[in-house]
Amino acid sequence: MVAGSCYPGDAESFCETISKYLKNAKIIDVNGEIIVLILLNTGYAYSGYTAANSYKQVKGNRYDVVIVLAPSRHETFSGVFVFNNDGYETPLGIVPAEKTIANAIIDKHENIRFT
Numbered sequence: 001m002v003a004g005s006c007y008p009g010d011a012e013s014f015c016e017t018i019s020k021y022l023k024n025a026k027i028i029d030v031n032g033e034i035i036v037l038i039l040l041n042t043g044y045a046y047s048g049y050t051a052a053n054s055y056k057q058v059k060g061n062r063y064d065v066v067i068v069l070a071p072s073r074h075e076t077f078s079g080v081f082v083f084n085n086d087g088y089e090t091p092l093g094i095v096p097a098e099k100t101i102a103n104a105i106i107d108k109h110e111n112i113r114f115t
Contacts, residue, residue, distance in 0.1 A: 030057060082113070
């Protein structure tokens with residue numbers, strides 16, 4: 001888990017930080033439906049405000065599934081790893097993972113493996 005290094009590790013500080021970024025984020029007039037957000041994968045101190053501007057555009061929308069694509073922070077490897085465990089641990093608790101979709105992605109190619 002990267003809580004405490006890339007973002008606050010306790011729930012209260014985490015919520016305060018996120019609220020601050022979202023409060024200062026701007027709504028942008030977008031033509032059409034937003035179906036993809038591409039965000040920086042760095043600590044909140046570096047990319048929090050940029051990420052908040054993106055998330056503010058979809059705040060309140062409902063999505064059946066969210067797919068997170070990100071590089072490994074721990075090792076170099078060939079191919080793609082897909083997370084298919086029960087959920088991601090966050091300062092606010094466990095965010096459940098959609099294992100059925102993860103396994104369907106893994107089954108598509110031999111260079112896609114699970115973590």
